[in-house]
Amino acid sequence: MRSLLAVVALAATGSPLFAADPKKPNIVVLSCEDISPNLGCYGDPDAITPNLDAFAKEGARFTRAFTHAPVCAPSRSGIITGQYPTTMGSHHMRSKLVNAPPMFTEYLRKQGYTICWPGVGGIGKTDFNFDPPKGWSDVTDDWTKKPEVLKEPFFAVYNVTVTHESQARAADAAYKRNIARLKPNEIRDRAKVKLPPYYPDTPAVRECVGKYHDNITAMDYTMGDVLKLLDERKLRDNTLVVFYGDHGWGLTRGKRWPYDSGLRVPFIVRWPGVVKPGTVREDLTCFLDLAPTYIALAGGEVPKQMQGRVFLGEKTQPAPPFVFAARDRMDETYDRVRSVRGERYRYVRNYHPELPYFQYINYMDEMPILKDWRKLAFDGKLSDTQKLFWSRTKPKEELYDLDTDPYEVNNLAGAESAAIQKVRKEMSAALDKWIVDTKDLGEVPEKELIKRGVVKDVLSTEYDARVKLHPKGAPVP
Numbered sequence: 001m002r003s004l005l006a007v008v009a010l011a012a013t014g015s016p017l018f019a020a021d022p023k024k025p026n027i028v029v030l031s032c033e034d035i036s037p038n039l040g041c042y043g044d045p046d047a048i049t050p051n052l053d054a055f056a057k058e059g060a061r062f063t064r065a066f067t068h069a070p071v072c073a074p075s076r077s078g079i080i081t082g083q084y085p086t087t088m089g090s091h092h093m094r095s096k097l098v099n100a101p102p103m104f105t106e107y108l109r110k111q112g113y114t115i116c117w118p119g120v121g122g123i124g125k126t127d128f129n130f131d132p133p134k135g136w137s138d139v140t141d142d143w144t145k146k147p148e149v150l151k152e153p154f155f156a157v158y159n160v161t162v163t164h165e166s167q168a169r170a171a172d173a174a175y176k177r178n179i180a181r182l183k184p185n186e187i188r189d190r191a192k193v194k195l196p197p198y199y200p201d202t203p204a205v206r207e208c209v210g211k212y213h214d215n216i217t218a219m220d221y222t223m224g225d226v227l228k229l230l231d232e233r234k235l236r237d238n239t240l241v242v243f244y245g246d247h248g249w250g251l252t253r254g255k256r257w258p259y260d261s262g263l264r265v266p267f268i269v270r271w272p273g274v275v276k277p278g279t280v281r282e283d284l285t286c287f288l289d290l291a292p293t294y295i296a297l298a299g300g301e302v303p304k305q306m307q308g309r310v311f312l313g314e315k316t317q318p319a320p321p322f323v324f325a326a327r328d329r330m331d332e333t334y335d336r337v338r339s340v341r342g343e344r345y346r347y348v349r350n351y352h353p354e355l356p357y358f359q360y361i362n363y364m365d366e367m368p369i370l371k372d373w374r375k376l377a378f379d380g381k382l383s384d385t386q387k388l389f390w391s392r393t394k395p396k397e398e399l400y401d402l403d404t405d406p407y408e409v410n411n412l413a414g415a416e417s418a419a420i421q422k423v424r425k426e427m428s429a430a431l432d433k434w435i436v437d438t439k440d441l442g443e444v445p446e447k448e449l450i451k452r453g454v455v456k457d458v459l460s461t462e463y464d465a466r467v468k469l470h471p472k473g474a475p476v477p
Contacts, residue, residue: 024111024153024298025271026239030226032160032219033072033122034168034250037063037266039216046193048186048217051224052243052268059241059270060279066341067247067287068325070255070262073129075247075287080104080128082291082306085326086440089454090129092329093256095446096456097130101305104291105136105155111298114154116143122161144226147233155294158226160219165250168212169367179214181221188213196261196407197385198253200376204368212251240271240297240312242290252369253389256361258325258339258348259400259408269312283319284343285311307438322427324434328442333359336442338435340427346408347427348398351442356476357389377477385409392476399424 040047041056042063068084069075069091077090080103085091088101105115117137118124124140126132139149143156150156161167162178170178179187190206193213199205223243230236248254248262255262267285269275288308295302296315309317327337336351364370376382377390388409397413399420404410412420434440441449450457 023238024113025274026150026153026235027108027113027155027294027297028226028230028239028241029155029157030160030223030241030243031157032162032223032245033164034247034255035163035212035216035219035245035266036249036254036261036264038213038249039220039266041268042266046188046213048213049220051220051227052266055223055227055241055243055270056268058272058277059268059275060281062267062269062281062283062285064282064341064343065244065265065267065285066263066323066325067265068263068323070247070258070325070327071330072246073127074326074328076125076127077129079246079287079290080132082288082303082308084288084307084324084438084440085129086328086442087307087438089441089449091326091442092129092446092455094331094458095129095329096458098453098456100128100130100132102303103132103136104294107295107300107303108155108298109138111295111300112153113298114138114149114151116149116154116156118142118157123159124157125159125161144229147229150233150235152238153298160222162218162222163212163215163245163250165255165367167215168208168250170211175211175214178218180218182214182217186214186217196253198389198407198409199369200373200382200386202372202376204372208251208367208369212249237272240269240274243268244287252364252367252373256327256330256364257357258327258337259346260341260402260406261408263325263339263341271312275312282343283311284321284323284341285319286323322430322434324431324438326440326442329446331361331363333361335359338431338440338442340431340434342427344401344403345423345427346398346400346402347413347424347431348400349428349431350394350396350398353394353396355394356392357394358476380477390476397424397428399427 038044038047039049040053041061067075068078071093073093074085074091077085081101082104083101088097090097109115115137116139119140120142123142143149167178188210190210193206193209230239244267245265248264286308289311292302292306292308293310293312296310297313322340322342325339335355338349340347398411399413400408413424449455
C-alpha cells in the first residue's frame with residue numbers, strides 16, 4: 001500500500017519518490033537575510049556560491065518559492081506560526097502581537113524533537129513581531145560550536161546576517177570584515193555587475209550591488225562550514241536541510257515591495273534517500289508551507305489553523321494555483337498593497353493609489369542607491385523606465401508577465417487584450433477570495449487593533465518622532 005501511495009504522490013505532484021519508511025528526520029534550517037535567488041545554481045552570472053551550488057545538486061532547488069511578506073519580521077512571523085501575518089495581526093513592520101498562535105516548534109517538541117534555536121547574535125534570530133514564550137527552545141547556545149547538544153531527533157536553526165541590507169551599504173571597515181575570507185578574484189568588478197533596468201547607473205549604485213554579491217559569497221562560506229559540520233558528525237543521511245533567504249534582496253525596490261524582487265527567494269532542500277539529487281521543483285511554494293511540512297514529517301497532525309501545505313514526504317499536497325503576499329506599514333510609513341503570484345503572472349492591488357511608491361522611510365533612505373536615484377529624479381536625468389517608481393501616485397492595479405518582463409516594469413493591467421483582461425480578472429477575484437477566507441486585517445486601522453488588544457502600542461513610543469520629521473512623506477519630482 002505504501003509504495004502505491006508513493007506512485008500516486010509522484011503522479012500528482014511530480015515530486016521525487018520518498019523512502020518506504022524513513023525514521024523521523026533531523027531538520028536543519030540554514031537561513032540568511034535579504035537575498036533574491038542570486039546564487040550560481042539559479043543561473044546568476046554575478047554569483048560565486050560553490051557550497052550552495054553543490055548543495056543544490058544534492059537535493060531539490062525550488063524555482064517558484066516566495067515569502068508572504070517582503071520584509072523580515074512579518075515574513076518570520078508567518079514562517080514560525082504557519083499563518084499569514086494579516087490573519088494574526090503581525091503584518092505591520094515593527095509591531096508587537098499580544099497573543100501569538102502556537103509556534104511550529106511546540107508541535108515538534110510534542111513529537112520528541114530537541115529544539116536548537118540559539119539566542120546568540122543573529123544566528124538564532126527571533127524577530128517574529130512577537131515575543132516567543134520562555135523556555136521554548138531546548139538549546140540556546142550556538143550548536144555549531146557545541147554539536148554534542150544535538151540530541152536526535154532535533155530541529156536546529158542557523159541564520160547568517162552578513163547579507164542583510166545594512167551590509168550592502170556598510171562602511172569600509174565592516175565590509176572588509178565581512179569579506180575577510182574571500183579570495184581576490186571573488187571580489188566583484190563593480191563595472192561588470194548586472195543592474196536592474198530601473199536603477200540609474202552610478203558608482204554608488206554599482207558599489208552597493210557589488211557589495212551585495214560579495215556578501216552572498218561570504219554567506220556561502222559560512223553555509224559550507226555548517227554543512228561540513230553535519231557531515232563530520234555523521235548526520236547527513238537522516239537530516240533534512242532547508243536553505244532559504246527570508247525575503248527578496250535588501251536593495252532599493254526589492255525589500256519592502258511585493259514584486260518578485262522582494263518576494264521570490266532562493267529555496268533548496270536536501271534529504272538523502274528521500275529527495276532525488278539534482279531535482280528542480282517548479283511548483284508554487286510559500287513560506288507558510290514550512291510549518292505544516294515540518295510537523296507532518298515529524299509524525300504530527302497539522303493544525304487546522306495553519307494556512308500552508310505539506311510539500312515534502314508521504315503527505316505531500318498539491319500545489320496551489322496562486323500564492324499571496326502583503327505589504328502594510330513599513331516602519332513609520334503606512335501603505336497597503338496586496339499581491340498575487342501565479343506561475344507566469346503577478347497581480348498587484350494598491351489600496352492607496354494616491355500615495356507615491358517612495359514615501360520616506362528613515363532606515364530605507366540610508367541606502368546610497370535610493371539617494372542617487374532620488375537626486376537624479378529631481379534633476380530630470382532618468383530614463384522612462386527609471387522614472388516609473390518616482391510617480392506621484394500609483395495605479396490601482398498592476399499586472400506583470402514574468403516570462404517576458406522579469407523586472408516587472410511593464411504594467412499590463414490596462415491592456416486591451418482580452419486574454420490579459422481574463423488573467424487580471426481571475427487574479428483579482430482570487431485576491432478577493434483570499435482576503436475573505438484568511439480574514440485579512442489590513443483594512444482595520446492599527447490604532448483600532450491596539451484598542452482591541454491585538455497588538456501593543458509601539459507607534460507612539462518608537463515611530464512618532466520619525467513621522468514628525470517628514471509629515472508630508474517623501475518628496476517626489
